[in-house]
Structure formats: C-alpha cells, structure tokens
Amino acid sequence: MKSFVTDAGVAGSITAGNGPAILLISGLGGRGSFWHQVMEILSPTFRTITFDHPGVGESKRVGQQSIPNVVTAALDVLDTLEIDRATIVGHSTGSLVAQAIALEFPRRCRQLVLSGGWARPDRRFRDCFVLRKQVLVKAGSVAYGLLSDLLAYPNAWYNNAIAQPQQPAFDGAQQTDAEIEIVADRIDMLLKYSRIDELHKVDLRTLVIGALDDIVVPIEHSRELASLIPGSLLVEMNGGHFFPKVETEQYARYLIEFMGES
Structure with missing residues (x-):
C-alpha cells in the first residue's frame, strides 16, 4: 500500500492493483485506515484508494467541515491519481459523500456502493x-x-x-x-445533510449494504435508501455499525460479487 498527498493537502493510500479503481470513503471518523483490511482483500483484483477527510488524520483542514468539502477532496484524489471513473464506496457518513458524487458528478462514478448509510436522519x-x-x-x-x-x-x-x-x-x-471541535462540527455536518428528494435521480448501478444488528444506523435506513434509488440491490448482513471491519471477508465478498457482475 502506497501513501500519497495531493497538492491540496489530502492524504491517502492506494494499492498497486491493475484492475478497475475503487474509491472507499470512510464515515464520521474520517480516516482512510478504516478501509485498510478491506483494501488488502480487494487489491489483487482491483486498484483501491482511500483518503483522510479534510481536517482529519494526515489531511489538511480546508474551511468548515461539510459534505461538499469531502466531495471536493474525493474528486481531488481521483484527479491527482488520473482516475477518470471509479466505483464509489461510502460507509456511514461516507455514504452521504458517495450520494453527493453520484448526484453531482455521475460521470466520475462507474457504480455506487452505500453501506451503513441513510437518506435522512430521523428523530x-x-x-x-x-x-x-x-x-x-x-x-x-x-x-x-x-x-x-x-x-x-x-x-x-x-x-x-x-x-x-x-x-x-x-x-x-x-x-x-x-x-x-472538528468532531463536533462533523456530527453537525451529517445531521444537517440529506438529499432524500433527489435520490430518485441516481442513474447508476447501486448496491446498498446494511447490518441487521446496527444500532447506530438501523437497517431501516438501508432499506429506505434502497427503495429510493431505482434498481438498487439490497444486501443485509451482521456485524454492527462497523461491519466492514467486523465481517471484513464477507463484506469484501459482496463488493467483489457486485463489481464482477458489472
């Protein structure tokens, strides 16, 4: 796994696989290291990339914590690595970033994976x-x-x-x-953000993954997401909210199967 820093100060890591590119976007914690075990499994077949969100880990802080700023960082990573299109995988808060990329920059998305995500924050x-x-x-x-x-x-x-x-x-x-203050601002960031009224416009092959035992983002949120995105596939597994870390092999297998069918 190789580290990099973009000219804008976004720090990330990439595996040396020669296959299709996958950009993995982490959740509230914002650290790319969340994905490293998943990347190790995917790397023989895919070129996997992740990054620290602005102001988190090794990435430079850029303005206020916001979903649009993380979107900008994600696109900066793709541009720096000269990747035109990638499968965009977002977990938890990262699913909001992935939704935004799919809606605003669909040509950069080969396909979409939303895991542990939501369309709107309920009470x-x-x-x-x-x-x-x-x-x-x-x-x-x-x-x-x-x-x-x-x-x-x-x-x-x-x-x-x-x-x-x-x-x-x-x-x-x-x-x-x-x-x-950064973490508190990131909590405010996710509570204020929703694109629920636009999700019907997503015109990408989409996989939604939720965990039946997730008490942070209960499975109902994944079911709602899948119902709002036309033609999306829904997978339900176990592993709590951090199911990509708890059930890493199973999670990676779902990704591999989904991307292998494209």
Whole structure:
C-alpha cells in the first residue's frame, strides 16, 4: 500500500492493483485506515484508494467541515491519481459523500456502493448523534470513544477485541479542543445533510449494504435508501455499525460479487 498527498493537502493510500479503481470513503471518523483490511482483500483484483477527510488524520483542514468539502477532496484524489471513473464506496457518513458524487458528478462514478448509510436522519438518529456530541463536549474524547465503540461493535466483538480486563478509565489522554471541535462540527455536518428528494435521480448501478444488528444506523435506513434509488440491490448482513471491519471477508465478498457482475 502506497501513501500519497495531493497538492491540496489530502492524504491517502492506494494499492498497486491493475484492475478497475475503487474509491472507499470512510464515515464520521474520517480516516482512510478504516478501509485498510478491506483494501488488502480487494487489491489483487482491483486498484483501491482511500483518503483522510479534510481536517482529519494526515489531511489538511480546508474551511468548515461539510459534505461538499469531502466531495471536493474525493474528486481531488481521483484527479491527482488520473482516475477518470471509479466505483464509489461510502460507509456511514461516507455514504452521504458517495450520494453527493453520484448526484453531482455521475460521470466520475462507474457504480455506487452505500453501506451503513441513510437518506435522512430521523428523530432517533438525531437523538443518538446529539447524545454522542454532548458526551464528547461534556465528558471528553475518551468517554466519547468508549461510547462510540459500545454502539458500533457487536457484543462478542467488543468483548474479544475492545474490552479490557479492568473497568474503563476516563483520565487518559484527551483530544485537544481543536480536535474535539472538528468532531463536533462533523456530527453537525451529517445531521444537517440529506438529499432524500433527489435520490430518485441516481442513474447508476447501486448496491446498498446494511447490518441487521446496527444500532447506530438501523437497517431501516438501508432499506429506505434502497427503495429510493431505482434498481438498487439490497444486501443485509451482521456485524454492527462497523461491519466492514467486523465481517471484513464477507463484506469484501459482496463488493467483489457486485463489481464482477458489472
């Protein structure tokens, strides 16, 4: 896997596969490393690319946190790598970015994959993310990180891979005020954004993947997305909200099957 930084300061990584290009867009956390295990599985057959969202990880901050700014970063990555069209895969918040690219720049999309995504934030969704923001601002980033893991991973995975023998401690290293502000702004960003009234215009071969045990973005959201995009395919699996990390091989298999049928 090779790292790169665009002239605009977008940091990312790419595998050396010679097949069709796949651009993988991460969620609220915004770090491309979310996709690295999936990329390893796909890399023998596909040229896989990901990146850190603006202001996250190694990428330079550009203005306010917004979906349009992440779209600009994604297109900058494709332009820098001289990729005209790619399969666009977006997970969670990344699905909003993928929807925007499909609607505004369809010629850059070979096909579309929306996983763990939504068309609009309903009231439960709003309350969940408002609570997460309050924990972040009031209790700090350590408590926020613990809550995020508790919500995003299935019970068995959390017990085996996340939980420590001792009770959680909340006096560890906290993010800076600036870093906390970016995360809080990103929560506001996703709560304000919806293209639900335009999704019927998406004219791309589309796969929607949701998890039956996802309590962050319940499966109803994926079902609604699939119903709004003409001709889309819907796959339901398990693995909590972070199912690309929990069930990596199965998730990658769904991608490979979908792209192999194009």
